[in-house]
Each structure stands twice: as C-alpha cells, then as structure tokens.
Amino acid sequence: MALGYEIRHCSDRKGKGLFATKDFSENEVIFEEKPLVSCQFAWNETYGYLACHHCLRPMEDTEENVRRLTNNPNIVLPFPELCPTNKSLHRYCDQCGVGFCSDSCKQQSWAQYHEYLCFGTHPALKNLYEAWKTMHYPPETASVMLIARMIAIIEQAQDKDSAISAFLEFAHGTSEERDGSILKFLGEQFFEKFECLRLLMSDIFQTCHAQSLVTEEGLKTLFAIAGRNSQGIGSSVFSIWVKNVEKFELSEESRKEINEFIDNVYLSMDRHVGCFLNNEGSGLYRLERCINHSCLPNASSTFPYGDYTLALVAKTAISAGEEICISYLDECELERSKHSRNKHLREYYLFECECEKCLKQSDEPDVTSEEETDSDMDEE
Numbered sequence: 001m002a003l004g005y006e007i008r009h010c011s012d013r014k015g016k017g018l019f020a021t022k023d024f025s026e027n028e029v030i031f032e033e034k035p036l037v038s039c040q041f042a043w044n045e046t047y048g049y050l051a052c053h054h055c056l057r058p059m060e061d062t063e064e065n066v067r068r069l070t071n072n073p074n075i076v077l078p079f080p081e082l083c084p085t086n087k088s089l090h091r092y093c094d095q096c097g098v099g100f101c102s103d104s105c106k107q108q109s110w111a112q113y114h115e116y117l118c119f120g121t122h123p124a125l126k127n128l129y130e131a132w133k134t135m136h137y138p139p140e141t142a143s144v145m146l147i148a149r150m151i152a153i154i155e156q157a158q159d160k161d162s163a164i165s166a167f168l169e170f171a172h173g174t175s176e177e178r179d180g181s182i183l184k185f186l187g188e189q190f191f192e193k194f195e196c197l198r199l200l201m202s203d204i205f206q207t208c209h210a211q212s213l214v215t216e217e218g219l220k221t222l223f224a225i226a227g228r229n230s231q232g233i234g235s236s237v238f239s240i241w242v243k244n245v246e247k248f249e250l251s252e253e254s255r256k257e258i259n260e261f262i263d264n265v266y267l268s269m270d271r272h273v274g275c276f277l278n279n280e281g282s283g284l285y286r287l288e289r290c291i292n293h294s295c296l297p298n299a300s301s302t303f304p305y306g307d308y309t310l311a312l313v314a315k316t317a318i319s320a321g322e323e324i325c326i327s328y329l330d331e332c333e334l335e336r337s338k339h340s341r342n343k344h345l346r347e348y349y350l351f352e353c354e355c356e357k358c359l360k361q362s363d364e365p366d367v368t369s370e371e372e373t374d375s376d377m378d379e380e
C-alpha cells in the first residue's frame with residue numbers, strides 16, 4: 001500500500017521536508033514510528049516516575065499514580081478495571097533491578113544496549129548519571145544517558161557501520177551550528193561540562209570502537225545530534241485511564257460524577273506537582289525528524305499508546321502535495337508575535353522561520369509579545 005507521504009527537497013534554506021502524496025482528513029494518523037533510541041530523563045526517574053526502562057510505558061497502576069501525584073494516599077480510583085497497567089507482565093533486570101513493562105522490552109533492551117549499560121556490571125555509569133543530574137535540573141529537556149545509549153547501541157550492533165550511519169543521518173549543519181546545539185544541550189560553561197562528561201564516558205566505554213566515539217570530535221557530533229533532534233516523550237497512566245473512561249458507557253449522572261472526580265484529581269495534581277505530571281524522556285525518530293516547523297501547523301506528534309510509539313496526526317485536512325508541518329513551539333508560544341516566535345526558534349532551534357504565517361507577517365514591526373517583555377528585560 002502507498003505510504004501517503006514522501007520526503008523531498010523543500011527550499012534551500014529549509015532543506016528537505018515531509019509532503020503528503022494523498023489527502024488526509026482531520027485527526028487521521030499519517031504514520032506511526034518507534035524511536036531509534038530513547039531514554040527517560042534522570043530527575044524524572046529519581047522523583048519516582050516509574051517507567052519501563054525501554055519504552056517508557058508507566059509501571060504504576062492508575063491508583064498508585066494518582067495517590068503519589070496528589071500526595072493523597074486515601075484516594076480510591078473508580079473503575080480500576082480501566083487501568084492499562086498489567087503488573088503480571090512486568091520483568092526486572094536480574095543484575096541492576098531496572099523494570100520493564102514486558103518480556104519483549106526486557107529482551108530488546110538487553111539485545112540493543114543494556115548488556116553494555118547495566119548499572120550492575122558497569123558501576124562507572126552511576127557517576128555519569130549523578131554528574132548529569134547536577135548539570136541539568138528540572139524542567140528537563142535532555143539526558144546524557146540518551147547519548148550513552150546511542151554509543152551502546154553502536155557497540156552492541158552486529159553491523160556497527162550501519163548503526164553509526166543510522167545516527168549520522170541526524171547530523172547536519174555547520175560546525176558553528178553544532179557548537180550552538182551543544183550549548184543548548186549543556187547550558188552555560190558548556191565546554192567544562194562537556195569535558196567532564198566525556199571523561200566519565202571514557203571510563204565506561206573502553207572498547208576500541210566505542211573509544212572512537214568518546215573523542216572530542218565524536219562526542220560533539222553525538223551531543224549535537226541529540227541536542228538538535230530529540231523529541232520529548234510523555235506517558236501518563238492517568239490520562240490513558242481517563243481516555244478509557246471517556247469511551248465507557250455511563251448514565252448521565254455517573255458521567256457527571258466521574259467528570260467531577262477527574263477535574264478534582266487534576267486540580268490536586270496541579271497543586272502538588274504542577275505540570276510535572278508525566279513519565280518523561282526523549283528519543284530520536286527517523287521519519288519525524290524530517291518534518292519542518294510551521295507557526296500554523298497542520299499535524300502534531302502524539303503518543304496514543306502511553307509508550308514511546310509516536311503517531312503523527314493531521315490537525316486539519318491535508319491535501320496531496322501539501323507540506324506536512326508540526327510546531328516546534330508550544331501552544332502558548334505559537335500565540336505570540338512573529339518577533340517573539342522567531343526569537344525562540346533562533347535561540348533553541350537555530351533558524352529563522354520561513355513558514356507561511358511568518359512570511360505573511362514579514363511587514364510586521366519587530367514587536368515582542370507583552371507576556372514576554374518582562375523576561376526580555378531581565379535578559380538585557
């Protein structure tokens with residue numbers, strides 16, 4: 001069956017992009033894909049967000065999750081049968097104890113990277129993990145463990161050259177842009193932090209192949225790949241339970257009651273943990289990374305299965321021939337002025353936006369959105 005999309009040249013400045021080769025209706029799934037590599041964020045894990053070490057599927061049941069995030073051990077969850085967690089399938093690493101949601105995840109993890117990156121057999125890994133946590137506090141956007149996993153995947157691959165090429169597909173841009181991506185990944189004093197992490201990595205990766213990746217050049221390339229392309233992944237057992245409840249047939253009165261219960265849970269979660277609700281991590285997606293940004297996006301990336309599987313969904317009807325774009329900005333940032341949107345895109349993604357909305361607004365004066373003015377002044 002035809003795929004319904006293709007990757008082709010878009011413009012000299014934008015490079016390539018994803019284009020529809022058939023019509024898609026609103027809410028239609030354009031494609032689904034699993035990441036080449038993914039990893040939970042370090043603080044997210046430390047704070048007790050239990051996720052499968054391989055696919056980030058939550059390992060708590062919904063009641064445990066709600067009790068923890070509201071700090072109320074007495075909440076009783078109605079309809080427990082609609083909770084997606086199946087603890088009888090859970091498996092643990094015999095050597096370091098990390099959890100997996102299924103035997104399949106345990107086996108895939110071992111075959112791809114965990115044999116090399118098991119905390120039980122590699123005590124030096126803990127040093128890297130702890131050093132990273134002191135460099136990158138929440139809200140988290142990245143993890144050095146994603147890079148460690150990339151190296152381990154290459155190390156454990158039968159065909160190491162193909163594994164390296166798969167990651168190098170994500171590398172692009174000048175060396176100046178590469179340094180910009182590393183700065184984005186590590187923040188201020190990035191070279192000192194980079195060197196510290198590189199030495200810790202050299203302790204872990206001592207075989208010949210991996211050693212070539214933990215040189216200054218090799219590791220800079222991997223940092224830039226992760227800094228520039230990684231997609232955030234969020235999985236929540238409560239939101240999957242909510243979706244299951246929505247599909248469940250209920251009387252009008254019971255529906256009202258359950259909706260009130262859900263609203264109250266979200267309110268108490270908001271009071272106790274703010275927006276820190278989900279198991280969170282990041283991953284590299286081969287197809288999704290070819291999608292350009294638009295300030296008027298016609299598609300969005302979603303995680304419908306509560307794990308790392310990404311589904312690209314049409315936000316509006318898309319006609320054959322149209323470019324498929326997502327937004328790299330969140331909903332709030334999208335509402336801001338052209339100047340504010342581009343300031344963010346320049347700072348975090350290192351480009352000036354050429355989308356239809358920005359081109360139409362090209363005559364607009366350089367006005368900073370009101371809500372951003374204060375932080376702008378602080379920066380000056």
Ligand SMILES: C[S@@+](CC[C@H](N)C(=O)[O-])C[C@H]1O[C@@H](n2cnc3c(N)ncnc32)[C@H](O)[C@@H]1O
Pocket residue numbers: 013014015016017172229289290291292293294349350351352353354355
């Ligand atoms: C994840 S990549 C998308 C694929 C990319 N076009 C390519 O050829 O590999 C992101 C990069 O694409 C370019 N890009 C994406 N959206 C753009 C836009 N709206 N305007 C200009 N450049 C854009 C920028 O260079 C950005 O750093």
